[in-house]
Amino acid sequence: MNTKPPVPEAPGSAGGPAAPLLEVRNLYVEYLTPRGPAQAVHNVSFSIGRGQVFGLAGESGCGKSTIAHSILRVLRPPAVITGGQIRVDGADVLKMQDAELEDFRWRKVAMVFQSAMNSLNPVITVGEQIDDVLIRHNRLSPAQARERSAELLKIVGIESARLKSFPHQMSGGMRQRVVIAIALALNPALLIMDEPTTALDVVVQKDILRQIQQLKAALGFSILFITHDVSLMVEFSDNMAVMYAGEVVEMAPAREIFSNPIHPYTRGLLSSFPSLQGRRRKLTGIPGSPPDLVNPPSGCKFHPRCTRCTRLETEAAPQLTEVTAGHWVAYHDGLRLTEAAA
Amino acid sequence: MRYILRRLGFYLAALAVAITINFFLPRLLPGDPAAVILGTSAAKLTPENLRAVREALGLSDAPLIQQYGLYLAHLFRGDFGISYTYFPTPVTKVIANGFVWTLLLGSVSLVLSFALGNLIGIYGSWRRGGLVDTVFPPLLIFIGSFPAFFLALGLLYAFGVKLDWLPISHAYNNRLPQGFNLPFLLSVLEHMVLPATTSVLLGIGGWALGMRNVMVSVLADDYVTMAEAKGLKQIRIMFVYAARNALLPGVTGFGIALGAILSGQVLIETVFSYPGLGFLLINSVNGRDYPLMQGLFMMITIGILAANFLVDILYTWLDPRVRTG
Ligand SMILES: Nc1ncnc2c1ncn2[C@@H]1O[C@H](COP(=O)(O)OP(=O)(O)OP(=O)(O)O)[C@@H](O)[C@H]1O
Ligand SMILES: [Mg+2]
Helix, strand or coil: CCCCCCCCCCCCCCCCCCCCCEEEEEEEEEEEECCEEEEEEEEEEEEECCCCEEEEECCCCCCHHHHHHHHHCCCCCCEEEEEEEEEECCEEHHHCCHHHHHHHECCCEEEECCCHHHCCCCCCCHHHHHHHHHHHHHCCCHHHHHHHHHHHHHHCCCCHHHHHCCHHHCCHHHHHHHHHHHHHCCCCCEEEEECCCCCCCHHHHHHHHHHHHHHHHHHCCEEEEECCCHHHHHHHCCEEEEEECCEEEEEEEHHHHHHCCCCHHHHHHHHHCCCCCCCCCCCCCCCCCCCCCCCCCCCCCCHHHCCCCCHHHHCCCCCCEEEECCEEECCHHHHHHHHHHC | CHHHHHHHHHHHHHHHHHHHHHHHHHHHCCCCHHHHHHHHHHHHCCHHHHHHHHHHHCCCCCCHHHHHHHHHHHHHCCCCCECCCCCCCEHHHHHHHHHHHHHHHHHHHHHHHHHHHHHHHHHHHHCCCCHHHHHHHHHHHHHHCCCHHHHHHHHHHHHHHHCCCCCCCCCCCCCCCCCCCHHHHHHHHHHHHHHHHHHHHHHHHHHHHHHHHHHHHHHCCHHHHHHHHCCCCHHHHHHHHHHHHHHHHHHHHHHHHHHHCCCCCHHHHHHCCCCCHHHHHHHHHHCCCHHHHHHHHHHHHHHHHHHHHHHHHHHHHHCCHHHHC
């Protein structure tokens, strides 16, 4: 855990003189399970520039939600952050005291949780659940908050009469929109969307994503977009990272990943989903299952499933390296690619 | 509102059924119901005895339907006859008096143990593994597992006899004029301390542990995580987001306990000679006071139904999901 590889300059922040909005550096998160610590997030670094969309992709269980929860510090035991730094707008999130943390939450970073359907309190009206965040952070009176809540609902396309509805009286898509309205209530700098649309049908999914894109254009927030649907991500993100077993294995501008994936895992992921842009690929998927995070495989964690495994894969773990400008990959053959090019 | 009315209809129907069963049950018994009810002592039955019981039960040689009509008429007039043990007070009056004391003692103890138990459960689960969480629930469960009369006698002996801090029997000071005056109300309060404490100690552990366990699972729910992410104040997350949801299963238990108030304090009332319904029930059984017994059973049935109805109303207010259901 002491061997800290060089922190890659995230593609999003490259070039701009201003510091990135979100900077995650060498983040380590473990779940203390009865069998021992499971390394859910292992030395992950990335950053998101202002107004950028950053995608985080990877199979179920690779640690995407864990990273999202770390940024807002809402991880629950048995999770512990064992190392690293998270900076939002320059402020060190992991060092914040309770009061500071409470003010930081939702004002700077808001989140649409993976189970957005279940993230509304069933026993109070949706109106109250928008109001309370406005009253808490903006010190609005209940009447002012109600007015603003009505505006927010309108933004996501729900009539304000619905403020008095309870969550169970709404459809899944509507609840999702309510959660998005709550997330936008304070005009956050960063919006985390953890699989925001997986529970919805494709048409509603598209509709909501389009709406978010419009809102982003109008309000200028950054987005951390989490999904395991890579083709959706490619369409939606500026830059993206592919995670495997708690580690980033490839990171680059989304289009670059789509057109020129290097890591065999990324290639596998891309071939697991039909392209939304209509170009047909043969769906092959990735054989095998994710590794045990308590006793991960030695060397490259992907080697047991790697179809192009060479002798090198079983030796030292490959480091995340910039193979071409802005394209980072943790893959031995990728390294050789660059050496060959040099 | 429609839902509430529907529930009300249901309870009225249940009440009608209970009333009818109360009428038919003695008549379905083989042989002379009065003799059967008098049971083992039947050998020593005197004709007056039999007549009294028959009268109390509304038994006569008239056609069944006519008996039923008479029974209902008496019931609606609240006429259960005259109590033997408190002769010549009408049963209704005896019950009304006992009802006041039982309701007072029962509701005060239930509200106290429900409120305190739930607060301990809420706080304990919030600071899971902390001092409150590790000490209180097991300790209270341990105390609550003592037999009621043992706990009651223990308290009576320690605080009533040894230390002589508190009165050990009855519900108020007989020498004071009854009514809304301070000395009398203080004496009522003083007399309630020991029986109420016994009852609270018996019930509180269950509430605390139940609430704690439901809270632990509610705290893992997504809407609680989201409330935390929203940066809301701890107190709001704890009560409005977590506890309000965790309270829902407890409300059902509260209803059961509320219904049981009327019948469930027999032991405590007996130990402290507290003149409530439980005390009356024991007396009526000992004195073979059938009119009183029948009145008490009717009263307890009504109490349980009313308590359940109250819980339905409470539940509707707490959980919007049942309103449409
Ligand atoms: N409470 C927990 N106790 C132990 N292990 C956990 C716990 N929560 C998560 N994990 C483990 O941590 C790893 C990362 O979980 P995480 O929820 O971050 O995955 P994810 O990438 O968001 O997956 P998904 O796409 O299914 O949402 C998983 O392998 C999971 O098994
Ligand atoms: Mg997840």
